[in-house]
Amino acid sequence: MISLSPDEVERRLQVLGIRNRFTPQEKLVLATTDLVLPEENLFAFPTPRDRIGLNLLNLRGLLGTDPKHQPAFFDHPWYLEEAFATVDCEPGWHVLESVVLPDSISQPFHYASSLGERNLGLPSAIEVTLMLFLHFAETREHLLHKKHTWCRDRASMNRFVTVGAFGRNGLFVSGHAADFASRGLGICPKYKLS
Helix, strand or coil, rough: EEEEEHHHHHHHHHHHHCCCCCCCHHHHHHHHCCCCCCCCCEEEEEEECCCCCCCCHHHHHHHHCCCCCCCCCCCCCCHCCHHHHHCCCCCCCEEEEECCCHHHHCCCHHHHHHHHCCCEEEHHHHHHHHHHHHHHHHHHHCCCCCCCCEEEEEECCCEEEEEEEEEEEEEEEEEEECCCCCCEECCCCCECCC
């Protein structure tokens, strides 16, 4: 499991050119939160209450679409006018699987309804993006290189957002109908913390 402290998130966001806004009190509370999750492929990170700008459109504007300067977004403009792309990441801890669950591969969107039995849910597109970029800022490694994950975000034309295939061409943000299935699409679930 990779678990980033608030200070480490702040440092990695600075590497990406993103100003972070954790307060000293938030750092104290978040740094003393006990996360007991035994899974090997988990990636945990906190985000601050003052998270204005921690959304897909702002990150795309800051990081760009030039694949020669990673991390970057694949220049796929379909979502530039979509509401989900302007939603800031929720504050607090985010604990996601860094790989798609094997049983979720090639399953349509509604397979996600079975996750609740395991105390899991769908992540937002911004949560997945932050996980991928925070990891890359330190390791230069592309997680989800050959896979996409379903996200809980809805797009126009009754599509659901997927994020992944983060490689030399940048990060792909796509939208698919609920019944779409692919060998490259699964779910990197988010753990529900109580």
